[in-house]
Amino acid sequence: MLTERRQRLLQYIVDEYVLSAQPVGSNMLVEKYHLPVSSATIRNEMAALEDEGYVVQPHTSAGRIPTDAGYRYYVEALMREESLPDELQQTIRHQFHQAARELEEWARLAAAILASRVRNAAIVTTPHSPEPRMRWLELVGVHDYLALVVVVLQEARVLQQTLSLERPFTQEELTTIARTLNEALDGKSAAEIRAQEMRLDSAESAVVQMAAGMLEGADVPSNEPSYVEGLRDLLRQPEFAEGQRLLGLLEAMEERNLGRAIPAPGEGNVAITIGGEHPLDEMRGCTVISTRYTGPSGLHGTLSVVGPTRMQYPRSVAMVRYMSTLMEELLRVYFA
């Protein structure tokens, strides 16, 4: 447990370093914050903080910068949570009301706003349900032997897939099949569809199989549509100036799934993963702040900010939190 004074000191160091990206020295702190002690005292205290592992100096005779543990302490104990100014809330709200009334569009917009406000990358997944249920099914012929299977989920998400037919079907035939199946499958989940006993001819059975597969596929994390915005802002950070650093991050974000890179907090919480706490090596040096937003009937999605560990924590947390409540509000109204 740190003394009161060391806590304040750590807080100053983090705040300063986040702002300037420069190691923070004792003199500077005394002057800037009008501390009632001399720089020598501060130096003693900083040495203590270093012993505890909260700060390091990049080299002898440089100021201190926070370690991952330092940020962690800051986040847990020192950070005072901000709330967004009313006018900013209004501005953002306004941007949403100007946007089209589409779930996808909202997610994209949320990512864009988040990224631009925290000046880092943001990732938002569109709302989806853990157990997607069928709302509507349609078969549209592309040509005699090929049909498009269009599935609408209860969560107002539309999936499509192509189905090869074993013999020519007319559109009338397809429509008839779709109508029959629609009645049988309405509101059902993939598991329920597969469990259901039905008398089906082979074409119908193929469609049912495909529909069930589509439902199952819809909840696989890699298929969760997500929007990444603000990579530019990330590239602008001095941490990524050489570009090679970002390369690893990009690969981590593109290839493997975001799911592994981004922690999934419980509802209402904001998860903060700092630097070395990440399971992925490429994410060292990065902090991810993420939360989960939920809507009616199990619908949920994730909002995250990705940046260097040196990031504006209070502001980012406030933004993520606010965007989350906003998305939840929008979802409630949408599915009124």
Add this chain to the structure above:
Amino acid sequence: MLTERRQRLLQYIVDEYVLSAQPVGSNMLVEKYHLPVSSATIRNEMAALEDEGYVVQPHTSAGRIPTDAGYRYYVEALMREESLPDELQQTIRHQFHQAARELEEWARLAAAILASRVRNAAIVTTPHSPEPRMRWLELVGVHDYLALVVVVLQEARVLQQTLSLERPFTQEELTTIARTLNEALDGKSAAEIRAQEMRLDSAESAVVQMAAGMLEGADVPSNEPSYVEGLRDLLRQPEFAEGQRLLGLLEAMEERNLGRAIPAPGEGNVAITIGGEHPLDEMRGCTVISTRYTGPSGLHGTLSVVGPTRMQYPRSVAMVRYMSTLMEELLRVYFA
């Protein structure tokens, strides 16, 4: 018009520079290519090439590197077009046959393969038609006052948009409206729909308006879904090592539309835009190689490779060309 020897020389310089990213000197050329003249002669010739504007030296006493004009000459006159080895063609073909039979998936895969083979970024737009036509329309209720309008285009593309209803509608009512409209609108373009005289109640009219709008929106370039792959590879190029260079490019590619950054060649041609030939400043230093692939009934899309001007032209052109014919073949079969 360059003499035969100077042409060869330019070709060597381009080939070498593309490979090594280092300025090319006279001695090196004589040795590596066993030229029947001395390095002094080569120096004279290179000075001449420099006068003509095809090469420059980054500083006195460095070798020469090609200018944009040099690359242009190379592309026009010197480059011998490669064709892809049969086995590579087979490999690629195989990758496509393993993929799902979806237009979107094909475009994504094409971008990924293109990028990985030329080690640069690749952009592929999904096939779309210049005048999209209605194939199918469906209305799915989300709740009493909200419905999803799902439109399937003839090109097997599915659009969705949300429609606010002025009074509560049951799903039966919605289905009836959709059925009526389907008959009236089948195969029609946005213009034809708007021109058509119909007796409609206000709900039907709202749906028709929205559908027409969706059709129109589908061909706006900014809505053309496109897949960008291989940004990693781009970042790996020494030209973009500092990262800030790429930043401009990323912005150009994200914000304004790709349409402006990417030339649209006539059918069957491969357009090559080199460095300063680009209208956008951010693209200086980059070459874009792109072609258009076409399918049945006016369907078309674009395949492009984006890289530094120092790029493997023959190989890239061959890849782009091959992927284009492959996409065309796939489209033909798909819409058989």
Add this chain to the structure above:
DNA sequence: AGTTAGCACTCTCGCATTGAGAGTGCTAAC
């Protein structure tokens, strides 16, 4: 006229040196 050997010239790059500046840790005194 074209080619070439020879050579002076120029520029980059890596390396070591230097001095200023920043910031520390330590000690001894308050």
Add this chain to the structure above:
DNA sequence: GTTAGCACTCTCAATGCGAGAGTGCTAACT
């Protein structure tokens, strides 16, 4: 517990230097 003072360390920018690369030019050769 605090602090003044000071030696110490390390970075950073500037400077100088030598090696190396590659050129352009000239004069001689075919």
